[in-house]
Amino acid sequence: MKIAYVSYEVSPYAKAGGLADVAGALPIYLKKMGAEPYVIMPLHKSIEKNFDVSQFKLVKENLMPDSHTYKIPFSVYQGYLPNSEVKIYFIKTDKLFDSKNIYEEENIFLKTSFFCDASLKTIKEIESDTDVININDWHTSLIPVYLKTNYYEDTSLRKIATVLTIHNIGYQGLFDSGVLTTAGLPSYLFNMEALEFYGKVNILKGGIMFSDVINTVSPTYAKEIQTKEYGFGLEGILKIRSEDLYGILNGIDYSVYNPLTDPHIFYPIKTYEDKLKNKKKLQEYLNLPQKKSATIVSFIGRLYEQKGIDLIKNMIKYLLLTDIQFVILGTGNENYEGFFKSLENEFPQKVSINITFDTDLAQKIYAGSDIFLMPSRYEPCGLGQMYSMRYGTIPVVRYTGGLEDTVIEYDPISKVGTGFGFYEYNESELLMTSLKAVYYHQKKKDDWKILFQNCMGADFSYDKSAKEYLELYKKAMSKKS
Numbered sequence: 001m002k003i004a005y006v007s008y009e010v011s012p013y014a015k016a017g018g019l020a021d022v023a024g025a026l027p028i029y030l031k032k033m034g035a036e037p038y039v040i041m042p043l044h045k046s047i048e049k050n051f052d053v054s055q056f057k058l059v060k061e062n063l064m065p066d067s068h069t070y071k072i073p074f075s076v077y078q079g080y081l082p083n084s085e086v087k088i089y090f091i092k093t094d095k096l097f098d099s100k101n102i103y104e105e106e107n108i109f110l111k112t113s114f115f116c117d118a119s120l121k122t123i124k125e126i127e128s129d130t131d132v133i134n135i136n137d138w139h140t141s142l143i144p145v146y147l148k149t150n151y152y153e154d155t156s157l158r159k160i161a162t163v164l165t166i167h168n169i170g171y172q173g174l175f176d177s178g179v180l181t182t183a184g185l186p187s188y189l190f191n192m193e194a195l196e197f198y199g200k201v202n203i204l205k206g207g208i209m210f211s212d213v214i215n216t217v218s219p220t221y222a223k224e225i226q227t228k229e230y231g232f233g234l235e236g237i238l239k240i241r242s243e244d245l246y247g248i249l250n251g252i253d254y255s256v257y258n259p260l261t262d263p264h265i266f267y268p269i270k271t272y273e274d275k276l277k278n279k280k281k282l283q284e285y286l287n288l289p290q291k292k293s294a295t296i297v298s299f300i301g302r303l304y305e306q307k308g309i310d311l312i313k314n315m316i317k318y319l320l321l322t323d324i325q326f327v328i329l330g331t332g333n334e335n336y337e338g339f340f341k342s343l344e345n346e347f348p349q350k351v352s353i354n355i356t357f358d359t360d361l362a363q364k365i366y367a368g369s370d371i372f373l374m375p376s377r378y379e380p381c382g383l384g385q386m387y388s389m390r391y392g393t394i395p396v397v398r399y400t401g402g403l404e405d406t407v408i409e410y411d412p413i414s415k416v417g418t419g420f421g422f423y424e425y426n427e428s429e430l431l432m433t434s435l436k437a438v439y440y441h442q443k444k445k446d447d448w449k450i451l452f453q454n455c456m457g458a459d460f461s462y463d464k465s466a467k468e469y470l471e472l473y474k475k476a477m478s479k480k481s
């Protein structure tokens with residue numbers, strides 16, 4: 001089975017969040033299962049800056065998208081996902097994909113729609129025997145729309161099945177109706193049964209309506225997005241498509257996120273003592289007092305409401321009354337950045353706020369913290385809680401989406417469980433649950449060590465999800481025969 005995995009971000013080449021991690025790992029595990037996956041992504045400017053692109057092979061040049069009105073030529077370069085035999089094709093033009101932040105709003109429709117049409121051209125020219133295209137989020141959602149409209153008569157493309165993976169329904173790609181002309185798509189698509197959404201064009205809706213099969217990244221989130229609370233207005237059409245909607249939990253790449261070999265962390269972690277050595281070094285690294293007794297409570301992620309950052313903001317001063325050290329690594333909403341920076345000024349001995357995107361520091365924090373906070377308002381899957389568990393850091397989460405599917409509430413009687421959580425989205429719940437975790441860390445040391453072992457022993461490897469994806473691709477292909 002040949003699979004095109006198309007993503008706007010792919011780790012390690014360009015990463016803005018969790019999608020990149022999945023796109024950089026899942027294809028490798030699909031290959032291990034005997035499938036023939038390859039990846040397509042834009043050659044973002046940052047890749048040319050950060051990687052030796054001369055190692056990529058030029059496979060085609062002067063290609064032109066067939067439908068798109070932006071008639072500029074593009075080239076296709078080919079490399080590999082690191083330490084693998086999975087091919088990755090980079091689409092390069094001189095004029096697009098040049099912003100520092102890959103999702104910068106200026107021209108984002110032009111860039112993403114061009115990328116969709118160019119990806120189809122790449123598949124047709126280079127990998128015409130592809131069976132399935134796995135698209136990801138709204139940025140690649142025009143691919144099935146093109147396939148079922150402009151390329152419907154194209155015998156080499158029309159046989160390819162499509163799977164849309166929704167990593168985050170909060171981002172849908174809303175534009176004025178004129179963008180259909182830009183993309184070279186028929187104007188009849190501006191219709192409630194297709195892409196129209198309250199007077200706008202909704203690109204993700206196009207992906208949902210036109211893909212053969214849809215999945216999201218955890219079973220619980222697949223159910224949640226069919227409700228008003230979590231569907232962001234798309235719950236109705238997701239309900240219509242519920243027979244083709246699946247939930248497959250993400251895994252984590254055990255070869256990269258390996259506490260025994262991770263080059264970013266201070267010491268390999270096997271035992272609880274190894275963890276304490278990392279904690280001490282982290283404190284030193286972040287200019288915090290090297291206090292063994294203080295509980296390090298950390299947060300890594302985008303500083304937006306999705307991640308429950310408003311709850312942290314509202315309760316953190318109460319939690320700081322206890323013997324904790326609080327660490328943030330993240331960027332996002334300026335108000336939150338400002339609030340947490342002033343918190344650091346107020347409590348320099350207890351708070352370390354790092355407003356930057358730094359994958360090296362992220363690993364050090366996953367490895368050196370005691371508790372990892374993830375009180376998300378909604379969470380399609382969430383990788384942070386899995387990374388933290390992998391490094392023996394106990395998660396405190398709101399039980400929603402993938403957090404509910406991956407964190408098991410600790411039961412001190414049976415000694416089963418990997419963390420602590422709550423359901424109601426409010427700061428008192430988060431405060432109570434965090435206090436409970438801090439209490440266990442400081443007063444119930446035997447239980448804490450068991451929690452540490454339970455987390456380190458949890459299995460989030462990709463083997464299971466890769467298998468489920470292959471089944472999903474088969475389902476999508478069966479719709480074509």
Ligand SMILES: Nc1ncnc2c1ncn2[C@@H]1O[C@H](COP(=O)(O)OP(=O)(O)O[C@H]2O[C@H](CO)[C@@H](O)[C@H](O)[C@H]2O)[C@@H](O)[C@H]1O
Pocket residue numbers: 016017018019021022167168217250300301302329330331356357358359362379380381382383384385402
């Ligand atoms: N400032 C920073 N510096 C360094 N690293 C940082 C960072 N901020 C975030 N990260 C990293 O980015 C990734 C975030 O992944 P998540 O899955 O937790 O959330 P995200 O919302 O981006 O992903 C969306 O897609 C993924 C993949 O499907 C879903 O798991 C998730 O629920 C959904 O919201 C982690 O690898 C984290 O370490």
